[in-house]
Every structure is written in structure tokens, then in C-alpha cells.
Amino acid sequence: MPPLSEKLLTPIEEIDEPGLGGPAGRPAPVLSLRDVRIKDQAGGRELVHGVSFTLTPGKAVGIVGESGSGKTLTCRAALGILPAHFEISGGSVAIDGSDIADLTPAQWTALRGATISAVFQDPASYLNPSIRVGAQIAEVIRVKKGLKRREAHRRAIELLRAVHLRDAELVCSQYTYELSGGMLQRVLIAAAIAADPRILIADEATTALDVTVQAEILDLLADLRERTGLALVVVSHDLAVVAQLCDEVLVMREGEVVEQGPTREVLHHPRHAYTRLLIAEHEQYGLEKFLATKEDA
């Protein structure tokens, strides 16, 4: 299995700071999708029929929808890791103002981890079972941030603390089989933020976790967003997760964005029948609590 830094996060070159580049001093978007369409070349089918959103630093966009609606393909398109035979067949994705269609492999390598990073479900498949987890995180830091081995190790422990793992030194020296699913998910988040990315895509990152661990991880993401200006794309079938974290929400169904807008507005005044259905289904999971919080804010 290739090391973590090669799988998702590969080597570093410094990227220019974006600064306040937008019109009228507004922050420039770190990620923008414009009418992105994704096609399965093998089957000739278009699976995603036009997704658009803009993400500025410190903002969070949520994508909700049933299984197979195209949420993960959309994220993979933004990360330049569509499965074989899939292609962006229309529209464009820009990271930090650069159209990803023009990026060379070396430029992609520089962007991944350092500018855009991701956490998916099933953390075990992204971590090497035969290397201690601390060494895997330290390797990302060495490659991406150019730190020496000892400093990278120290930073790995700091990151494990930052994701609220108790006894970070011990976890650092452990292997994946010694850790629970919740601990592994946090290790993966630590690895994903190790190179200080500006965009983090969290694709069902908390779905497999129990409610308490899920709440802790969502708090952690909210905190990173606030403290570091991290911009988030949060994919979840759970509206409560999106309600808690996101400013804007896209509701997807069968590859189509059926509704999009400020989270509060969409959740309080859904216009599409499918959104209303999702809300009705999720009320039992405590969505109302988050709606009340947003409304009071």
C-alpha cells in the first residue's frame, strides 16, 4: 500500500497565499464549481448534471441527498480523483482561482494536502496497517511541510491532541488494528489537516461513528473553521450534520441539484418536495435542535 502522503496528499511546493483577491475586498473563493457535469465514459451516461457553488475561506457548504445522488463523485471531481472511466464532461472546477483542467500532475501534487484535502468514510482503507499511525502523519508533515523527522513527530503528536485523542503519544506509536473506528477517523482528520490545507472535503466523515464521537468531530471541524479559516465541503446524508456546520446547502437527487441556498432558509422554508421529505425523515434525529440554534443565532 503506498504511503498516505502519496495516496491522497502527495509532495509539496509552496502555493501563494490568496489574500483578499475578490471584488470589493471580499475574500477570493478557494474553491468554485461551475455547472460541473460528470460522465461515465464506459456507459456513456451523465451521472452528475450540473453542480455549482463557491467556497470562500472559513465557509462551509453542505451536500445532502440519498445514496447514489452524485455527492461523492462531485467531491472526487473537485479533488481530481474521479474513478477510472469517469470525466468532468462539462463546467469547471477552480481551486484558488486555477482551473483544474489546466493543472499539471506536479501542480496537483502540490495542491493536494497543502491546499485541498479530504476525509472519507472508512478510514482504515486510507491508512497503512503495517506502519504506526504517528509515523504516517509525520510522513505527511515531512513531505508537505519540509519538517525534519523529529519535528514532524512532535507535530504529529500535537495534531493527534488537536483532534481530541487522549494519550496522543501512545496513539502515535500504535497500529491501526489497535484503534477503534472513531479513533481512526480522528487520525485520518489529523493527517488531512497536517499540511494546513485551506479546503477540507469531509465526505460522510462521521457517518460510521457513534453520536458522541460524531458530535466531538463536528465540533472540531467547526473550531478549525473558525480558528484557521478552513473552508469545508461537508457531504452527509444526515441533515443535522449539515445544519450544524454549513452556511449553504445543496440538495442532490439523481445527479441533479434540486435545491440550493443558505442552510437556514432551505431547512426552514424548503421549496422542493424532496427537501421536505428529507427534513421530515430527519426530524426524529434531532434536526430541530439545530434549526432552533440557527434561528436563535
Ligand SMILES: Nc1ncnc2c1ncn2[C@@H]1O[C@H](COP(=O)(O)OP(=O)(O)OP(=O)(O)O)[C@@H](O)[C@H]1O
Ligand atoms: N466507481 C464507480 N463505478 C461505477 N459507478 C459508480 C462509481 N462511483 C459512483 N458510481 C455511480 O455514480 C452515481 C453517483 O454515485 P456517488 O458515489 O457520487 O453517490 P453518493 O451520493 O455519494 O452516494 P453515497 O451516499 O452512497 O456515497 C451512482 O449511480 C453510482 O452507482
